[in-house]
Amino acid sequence: MNRPYRVIVAKPGLDGHDRGAKVIARALRDAGFEVIYTGLHQTPDQVVQAVIQEDADAVGLSLLSGAHLTLVPKIMEALRSHGADDVLVVCGGIIPEADIPKLKEIGVAQVFTPGAPLPAISEWLAGELDRREAAAESSQT
Numbered sequence: 001m002n003r004p005y006r007v008i009v010a011k012p013g014l015d016g017h018d019r020g021a022k023v024i025a026r027a028l029r030d031a032g033f034e035v036i037y038t039g040l041h042q043t044p045d046q047v048v049q050a051v052i053q054e055d056a057d058a059v060g061l062s063l064l065s066g067a068h069l070t071l072v073p074k075i076m077e078a079l080r081s082h083g084a085d086d087v088l089v090v091c092g093g094i095i096p097e098a099d100i101p102k103l104k105e106i107g108v109a110q111v112f113t114p115g116a117p118l119p120a121i122s123e124w125l126a127g128e129l130d131r132r133e134a135a136a137e138s139s140q141t
Contacts, residue, residue: 001032001126002133005057010038010047012075015065020114024060024092024121031122044074051079051087057129058088068095069102076106088128092116 009025011018018040025037038050051059061072072091079085091103092112100111109128112121 002130004032004034005126005129006034006036006054007125008036008038008047008050008054008056008059009062010042010050010059011040011062012042012044012047012071013063013065013067014041015063015067016040017064018062020064020093021060021062023118024062027118028060028122028125031119031126033122033125044071044078047075048078048082048084051084052082056087058090058125061089061091061093063091063093063095066094068093069099072103072108073106076108086132088125088132090125092121 007028009021011021021037025035029035036050036054036056038047047059061075063071068091076089079087079089089108090110090112091108095103095111095113103111110124
């Protein structure tokens with residue numbers, strides 16, 4: 001990892017199960033990320049405001065309620081409308097395989113489903129953020 005990246009871990013919607021989000025937040029923290037966990041029952045606007053206020057590099061959305069095709073597009077649109085569309089968005093949770101391409105079409109970089117190894121998630125995230133940062137630096141010169 002080039003630097004300690006800032007990651008928001010959010011639980012949008014009415015789903016009240018946050019154990020997985022807390023496990024991910026701890027694993028990312030242990031891997032060297034700066035992690036901000038927003039807590040339960042966040043609206044799309046609250047998630048985006050946290051991303052902006054914390055100047056986050058990435059946001060991880062934990063969704064277990066089945067509302068991912070409703071909530072994630074709202075978050076993606078709000079990120080765009082606030083000029084934060086450069087923030088890397090990842091999703092995790094109970095997401096059917098058939099819905100993963102739909103999420104990627106709207107800009108979600110990666111979807112992690114139950115059983116994804118924690119080291120693989122943090123390694124992928126660090127590598128992708130390093131790649132994006134290197135691309136941004138090279139485009140500025």
